[in-house]
Amino acid sequence: MIHFEAMLTLSAIGGTLALVLLIADRFLCNYGPCTIRVNEEEPFTIQGGGKLLDALYDQKIFIPSACGGQGTCGYCKVRVLEGGGPVLPTELPFLASDEQADGTRLACQIKIKQDIAIRVKEEFLHVQEFQATVARAQLITLDTREIVLALGGDAEIEFRPGQYIQIFVPGTGETTFRAYSIASPPSRKREVELLVRLIPSGLGSTYLHSIQPGDPVTFTGPYGEFIMDESTETELVCVGGGCGMAPMRSILRHLGETTPGRTCSLYFGARTAADAMYLDEFRRLQTEMPNLNVVYALSEPEDSSDWDGATGFIHESVRNHLSDSGKRQLFLCGPPPMIEATMTVLDEKGVPTEDSFYDKF
Ligand SMILES: Cc1cc2nc3c(=O)[nH]c(=O)nc-3n(C[C@H](O)[C@H](O)[C@H](O)COP(=O)(O)OP(=O)(O)OC[C@H]3O[C@@H](n4cnc5c(N)ncnc54)[C@H](O)[C@@H]3O)c2cc1C
Ligand code: FES
Incomplete structure (x- = not known):
């Protein structure tokens, strides 16, 4: 009981201190005007105290920030050349050792307290x-x-x-x-x-x-980083689950319009037949794309009595059907467990890591 009360008192003191520091930072710390230089662009000046990500947004420099600045996606990487302060513990899980060494930081975690010079990928400026x-x-x-x-x-x-x-x-x-x-x-x-x-x-x-x-x-x-291999020798393989269907549709519709003879596959994992979105559309596309292979697999087929397609998790279908050799480029998109299980299969099949791209969500 005494132990519990001590814990409670310590938590209360810790909480109060954090609140005091937050209020002091908000109302007492005046960082004054700070200059931000991005690549070789003209520097701009803002009032210090805000996040670097927001300052860039206000200047219409839109760097990827998929989680909206919550520090959970790791997409908002910039290289800090000057200023920026120490790396925060919240950033470390997203920074490889070479990135930590070259000054890479998460823009959403940097509070502007001084002049800063950063480098961003040139494509972000467009x-x-x-x-x-x-x-x-x-x-x-x-x-x-x-x-x-x-x-x-x-x-x-x-x-x-x-x-x-x-x-x-x-x-x-x-x-x-x-x-x-x-x-x-x-x-x-x-x-x-x-x-x-x-x-x-x-x-x-x-x-x-x-x-x-x-x-x-x-x-x-x-x-997005995905760059499709334009060589028609390369088999293009899309593996998706849930809303991971979205980029697959873009890729396959694009191939249908530009190179309908291209060898390509769609592996799509759904729970039930009701979740097997766009199956009819891809079956129609197959009539125009003779080398398009379409595999849908249901992980919970029990309530889908009319289903005559594959069952089980989609990575198992990839294991069963994906060729073991030849040049293949893979694009995976869906929930993290699906991506991780499929990456294991790709490893077994000898697909080099640089030939597989993924977006986890
Ligand atoms: C590159 C990329 C592409 C994406 N493309 C798509 C897309 O095409 N279609 C699409 O629907 N989404 C897509 N997402 C996911 C999307 O960005 C959002 O994360 C998602 O819509 C949830 O955001 P929200 O604001 O509704 O939920 P939030 O307000 O962010 O979260 C609310 C609560 O739900 C939880 N939560 C968040 N995501 C999930 C989830 N997937 N399952 C269960 N719980 C969750 C959170 O932990 C939180 O507790 C993509 C993400 C990335 C990184
Ligand atoms: S915006 Fe997601 S980690 Fe910074």
Whole structure:
């Protein structure tokens, strides 16, 4: 009992101290004007005290920040050349030892207290902000909504299949973004199509499930590292689960439009037949793409009595059907356990790590 009371007292003292420090930092620390230099761009000056990620956003420098600055995605990496202060413990899980050595930091964790010079990937300086309106939206499974955003004015978006955008989530009291993969092919430059799964109480997905045709939406993009091997000798293999379908659709629709004879595969894991989205669409695409192999597998087939396709987890289908040799490029997208299990299979099949790309969500 005494032990419990001591713990309680210590926690209360710790909590109070943290609060005092927070209030002192908020109201007493005046960092004054600070200058930020990004690559070889003209430096800009802001009032210190805010986050580097927000300062860059205000200057329309849109670096990837899939978790919206919560410090949980590790996407917002920049190289700090001067200023920036010590690395925080929250950053360490995302920084490899060579990154720690070369000054790589998470922009959302850096508080601006002095002049800073940073280097970002050149491509981030070309990311744009778009104003769009909802053109169409429909539920395609119980919890997944297909949404088409039409770009305003005469704006066009240039992107590679497999890339994503970041949607601005209004009404949160701060600058909040969430990442969503583009499901439409790059030939459609005046709109982007998304597939959004509703996460209970989730800020971004609840917003995207509530918007209606005609509503305005702001987003930045495109982002993403996937670069498709254009050589028709290379077999392109997409492995997806849930909303991981979105970038797969973009990639396969793009191949259907540009190189329909290309050897490619889609492995898609769903729980039940009701979650097996776009199966009919891909079966139709197979009539135009003779070398497209489509495998859907249900992990909970018990309630899908009409199902005559594969069952089990999708990585098992990959193990059963993926060729053991030849040049293959893989793009994986879906929940972390699916990606990890599939990576193990790819290792068994001798696929070099540089030939597999993934987005976990
Ligand atoms: C590169 C990239 C591409 C993405 N593409 C898509 C896409 O095409 N379609 C899509 O629907 N999502 C996609 N996501 C995920 C998306 O960015 C959001 O993380 C997701 O919509 C949840 O955000 P939220 O604001 O609704 O939930 P939050 O407000 O962030 O979270 C609310 C609560 O739900 C929990 N939670 C968050 N995500 C999940 C989850 N997946 N399952 C269960 N609980 C969760 C959180 O821990 C928290 O407790 C992508 C993510 C990345 C990094
Ligand atoms: S870690 Fe996600 S935005 Fe910084």
